[in-house]
Amino acid sequence: MVTGSxxxxxxxxxxxxxxxxxxxxxxxxxxxxxxPPLTGSIRINSTIATPLPxxxxxxSKLNFxxxxxxADSSFRVATPPxxxxxxxxxAGEVRWVATPRHPWITxxxxxxxxxxxxxxxxADRQYPTPPATAIDVSFIGAANIVAPITVAATFVLRGTxxxxxxxxxxxxDGAADLALFHPGDGMWKMRLFSSAFAxxxxxxxxxxxxxPVPGDYDGDGRLDMALYRPSNGTWYVxxxxxxxxxxxxxxLSTDIPMQADYxxxxxxxxxxxxxSTGVWYIFDLSTGTYTGRQWGVSTDxxxxGDYDGDxxxxxxxxxxSTGVWYxxxxxTQTYISYQWGISTDxxxPxxxxxxxxxxxxxxxxSTGVWYxxxxxTTSFVPYQWGISTDVPVPxDYDGDGRxxxxxxxxSTGxxxxxxxxxxxxxxxxxxxxxDVPIR
Numbered sequence: 001m002v003t004g005s006x007x008x009x010x011x012x013x014x015x016x017x018x019x020x021x022x023x024x025x026x027x028x029x030x031x032x033x034x035x036p037p038l039t040g041s042i043r044i045n046s047t048i049a050t051p052l053p054x055x056x057x058x059x060s061k062l063n064f065x066x067x068x069x070x071a072d073s074s075f076r077v078a079t080p081p082x083x084x085x086x087x088x089x090x091a092g093e094v095r096w097v098a099t100p101r102h103p104w105i106t107x108x109x110x111x112x113x114x115x116x117x118x119x120x121x122x123a124d125r126q127y128p129t130p131p132a133t134a135i136d137v138s139f140i141g142a143a144n145i146v147a148p149i150t151v152a153a154t155f156v157l158r159g160t161x162x163x164x165x166x167x168x169x170x171x172x173d174g175a176a177d178l179a180l181f182h183p184g185d186g187m188w189k190m191r192l193f194s195s196a197f198a199x200x201x202x203x204x205x206x207x208x209x210x211x212p213v214p215g216d217y218d219g220d221g222r223l224d225m226a227l228y229r230p231s232n233g234t235w236y237v238x239x240x241x242x243x244x245x246x247x248x249x250x251x252l253s254t255d256i257p258m259q260a261d262y263x264x265x266x267x268x269x270x271x272x273x274x275x276s277t278g279v280w281y282i283f284d285l286s287t288g289t290y291t292g293r294q295w296g297v298s299t300d301x302x303x304x305g306d307y308d309g310d311x312x313x314x315x316x317x318x319x320x321s322t323g324v325w326y327x328x329x330x331x332t333q334t335y336i337s338y339q340w341g342i343s344t345d346x347x348x349p350x351x352x353x354x355x356x357x358x359x360x361x362x363x364x365x366s367t368g369v370w371y372x373x374x375x376x377t378t379s380f381v382p383y384q385w386g387i388s389t390d391v392p393v394p395x396d397y398d399g400d401g402r403x404x405x406x407x408x409x410x411s412t413g414x415x416x417x418x419x420x421x422x423x424x425x426x427x428x429x430x431x432x433x434x435d436v437p438i439r
Contacts, residue, residue, distance in 0.1 A: 004028035004037075009048050023048040027089075039089040052143035053092040058085035061150045063424060064122045081108075081121035084149065086137070088115045094141040102133045105151055122153065154426040168214045168223035168395070170201075170240075175399030177223075183208035188225055205238065215259045215268030217285060218242070224268075228257040235270055250283050260304045260313035262330070263287075269313075273302040280315050295328055305349040305358030307375060308332070314358075318347040325360055340373050350394045350403035352420060353377075363392040370405055385418050398422070 006026035014020040023046035028038045041050045064079040088094060097111045104123045112118070120135065134148035170177040170190050181188055186206035203225065206212070210227040217224045218239040226237040233251040238244070248270060251257065255272035262269045262282045270283040278296040283289075296302060296317035303316040303325075310331040317326050323341040328334075338360060341347065345362035352359050352372045360373040368386040373379075383405055386392065390407035393415070397404045400421040408415050415428040 001031055002028060010046050019044060021045040025051055037089065041090070051090070052141065053094050054089040054144050055094060055096070055139055055142045055146060056087045056089070057137065057146050057149065058083075058087070059149065060147055061152070061422075061424065062120055063152045063154055063426065065427070066122070066153045077122045079122070081119040083117050083119055086112075086116045086118070088142075092141060094139055096137060096139050096142075099136045099138070100133070100151075101136065101148075105133065105135065107135060120149075120151065154428075169221075170223045172221040174396075176395040176397045181206065181212050186210070203238075206236070210236075211257060213257045213259050216261075216266070217246075217268045219265065219267040221266075226259070230255075248283075250281070255281075256302055258302055258304050261311075262291075262313045264310070264312040271304075275300075293328070296326070300326075301347055303347055303349050306351075306356070307349075307358045309355075309357045316349070318362075320344075338373075341371070345371075346392060348392055348394055351401070352394075352403045352405075354400065354402035354421070361394075365390070383418070385416070390416075 004027050006024055008024045010021055010023040012020045022042065022044040025041045026039065030038070039054065043050065062082050062084075064077060066077055086096060093113060095111070095113050096116070098107045098118055099110070100107055106121045106123060108119050108121075110118070132150065132152040134150050136148050137146055139145070168176055177190060186204050186208070188203050188205050190201050205225055206227045207229075209231060210229050213226045213228045213235065214223050215226060216222060217226060217237050218241045220241040222240040224237055224240050226235060228235050228251065230253045233249055233253060233255070235248040235250055237246045237248065239246065250270045251272035252274070254276065255274050258271045258273050258280065259268050260271060261267060262271065263284050263286065265286050267285055269285060271280060273280050273296070275298045278294050278298065278300070280293045280295055280302075282291050282293075293315060295315045297319075299321065300317035300319050303318055304313045305316065306312065307314045307316065307327045308329040308331045312330040314330050315328050318324075318341065319326065320343040323339050323343060323345070325338050325340055325347070327336050327338075329336070340360045341362035342364070344366065345364050348361045348363055348370070349358045350361065351357060352361060353374050353376070355374075355376050357375050359375060362371050363369075363386065364371065365388045368384060368388065368390065370383040370385055370392075372381050372383065385405045386407040387409075389411060390409050393406045393408050394403045395406060396402060397406065397417050398419050398421065402420050404420055405418040406415060416425065417428070418425045
């Protein structure tokens with residue numbers, strides 16, 4: 001596959017129809033449009049000057065990992081220097097200068113002539129603030145300018161053994177924050193995206209047998225800490241707006257909590273699914289009323305999401321025996337059934353495309369592949385992200401409106417997050433092998 005373009009600047013003929021003068025410039029890419037170009041110029045009896053060289057950088061984004069240990073407030077750079085290649089389209093003297101915008105970035109060498117490579121590094125033990133900046137590369141003798149190289153610092157948080165990860169937007173900035181639930185002492189330890197994961201509240205809340213069920217129960221746009229206690233069927237919720245603790249009995253010991261906003265009032269509702277009957281029991285915190293809906297059988301996996309885009313959570317189940325999804329649309333009171341997955345897949349509905357609809361998705365542990373089906377476009381995309389022992393934990397970790405692929409690796413206590421909006425990834429060391437990640 002070859003792609004490219006050419007521009008004819010001059011083309012004249014003599015009295016006999018032969019070429020008298022001709023001038024053209026061309027650019028050709030082999031195999032892919034992103035591959036390095038072959039460029040050139042043709043001049044026949046032309047006074048039009050040949051073009052200046054065009055300069056290109058091998059990358060426009062760099063990401064470094066900074067390890068932050070909350071035990072002693074220390075930090076260090078965990079990524080070695082990264083190389084940037086500067087390519088020149090045609091011969092000619094071009095002088096260049098690379099200038100970082102902040103002192104915690106170093107460039108070596110910082111200037112040169114023509115095609116070259118330079119290394120970019122972060123100053124070790126120098127806290128990068130802000131966590132994202134850029135390097136400006138300027139030229140003398142080139143025909144173009146290039147966009148700044150974005151340099152980002154991803155913070156890797158060190159937790160403690162036996163922590164249980166919990167994710168959600170704790171401060172209402174639109175991005176999922178990191179939180180740990182420690183079953184041993186019931187301690188929640190939060191680190192906020194808005195502070196570059198450098199700080200956050202800590203609070204003892206819960207016991208080892210509780211199930212974390214975080215959600216926005218008071219409708220203030222922030223995640224509330226919440227637990228469901230199977231032993232007494234009670235929900236314990238701390239409202240972020242007031243700090244008040246609510247104890248709400250709703251469910252039995254064998255029920256599965258499925259909290260979501262089923263009424264569209266901006267508040268997370270209490271909900272349990274009862275496997276023995278396949279009934280969903282939904283309690284509206286705003287009105288104090290409840291509804292019940294039979295949807296599913298005892299061997300199904302209950303799921304929830306806004307599959308029709310009406311801003312109300314819909315009830316759904318995945319049937320492992322057939323790989324079929326059954327989704328009940330709240331907007332039309334109708335349902336769809338769709339075969340998507342096999343018996344060993346893990347269903348992970350979320351809005352991966354950012355169109356406001358929950359997509360069907362499964363994670364296949366045997367291959368580490370995610371299969372995402374877009375209900376709006378009826379198209380699907382496979383993603384390779386993870387290994388057989390990983391635990392998938394998708395969420396919108398960068399606040400761009402799209403759920404990101406994420407897995408938690410028990411063997412190393414590490415999160416690996418792939419940002420779908422930018423096609424970049426990061427890893428966060430947090431937790432120990434006996435922890436249980438919570439979506």
